[in-house]
Amino acid sequence: MIKLFQSWWKNRGKRSVAALPADNIPEHVAIIMDGNGRWARNKGLPRIVGHRNGMKAVKRATIAADELGIRILTLYAFSTENWKRPKDEVDFLMSLPQEFLALELEELIEKNVQVRMMGHTDNLPRHTLEAMEEAVSRTENNTGLILNFALNYGSRREMTESMKVIAREVQTGQLSPEDITEEMINSHLLSQGLSDPDLLIRTGGELRLSNFMLWQAAYSELWFTDLYWPEFGREQLVEAVAEYQRRTRRYGGLS
Ligand code: IPE
Numbered sequence: 126m127i128k129l130f131q132s133w134w135k136n137r138g139k140r141s142v143a144a145l146p147a148d149n150i151p152e153h154v155a156i157i158m159d160g161n162g163r164w165a166r167n168k169g170l171p172r173i174v175g176h177r178n179g180m181k182a183v184k185r186a187t188i189a190a191d192e193l194g195i196r197i198l199t200l201y202a203f204s205t206e207n208w209k210r211p212k213d214e215v216d217f218l219m220s221l222p223q224e225f226l227a228l229e230l231e232e233l234i235e236k237n238v239q240v241r242m243m244g245h246t247d248n249l250p251r252h253t254l255e256a257m258e259e260a261v262s263r264t265e266n267n268t269g270l271i272l273n274f275a276l277n278y279g280s281r282r283e284m285t286e287s288m289k290v291i292a293r294e295v296q297t298g299q300l301s302p303e304d305i306t307e308e309m310i311n312s313h314l315l316s317q318g319l320s321d322p323d324l325l326i327r328t329g330g331e332l333r334l335s336n337f338m339l340w341q342a343a344y345s346e347l348w349f350t351d352l353y354w355p356e357f358g359r360e361q362l363v364e365a366v367a368e369y370q371r372r373t374r375r376y377g378g379l380s
Pocket residue numbers: 158159160161162163164202203204207218329354
């Protein structure tokens with residue numbers, strides 16, 4: 126009896142993955158990783174402890190996404206609005222990519238993961254940008270899961286900057302206004318080359334997008350959980366994907 130329980134316990138995650146129909150796995154899952162601070166506060170710990178534990182959840186989510194056969198995992202790590210936080214917290218958050226990649230890059234390479242970064246690079250600290258650039262260049266030829274970090278990302282800034290580029294192209298006569306299409310706008314966004322998120326997850330209980338992929342999420346399926354990000358793992362990802370598989374996507378048409 127005990128043996129039976131032990132084997133069930135050991136395999137419980139794997140079983141739930143196997144139970145998901147493989148033909149309807151979302152290609153692109155994007156996650157707003159929220160609730161690190163509240164997780165820490167509830168335990169009487171400083172907010173940065175929440176962020177450090179959030180890093181462990183990043184690893185769990187990456188492994189689970191890879192095993193589920195998800196092609197792209199986009200993780201919202203820092204928004205263009207998060208600079209408003211106290212300097213100590215911002216400095217800590219800006220040190221996390223380096224810390225995470227020092228621990229995990231070799232394993233990511235081994236697992237054939239391709240790391241990407243989606244965000245504004247001009248005002249990132251050098252050490253943060255260099256750590257990201259190293260991971261991106263060392264994994265650029267990998268063909269497995271695309272792990273896309275939305276770091277210093279803001280949808281409105283992304284769209285504003287794209288519009289400026291397009292406007293300049295019109296001004297110089299390279300383009301006429303009629304050439305502006307949805308595909309063309311897509312190709313000017315920071316997410317260029319990536320499909321739109323099929324499933325958008327937010328942890329931490331807030332029901333909002335907080336300036337995340339506003340254009341790209343036009344038809345994403347949304348899934349919210351009250352769990353804080355440091356509590357997120359394979360079980361929650363499986364639950365979200367299972368719920369996604371029960372939905373009917375109509376894109377404005379009829380099913
Ligand atoms: C998410 O957790 C991480 C970032 C926004 C960088 P928070 O730090 O927002 O945690 P809460 O929402 O305050 O609990």
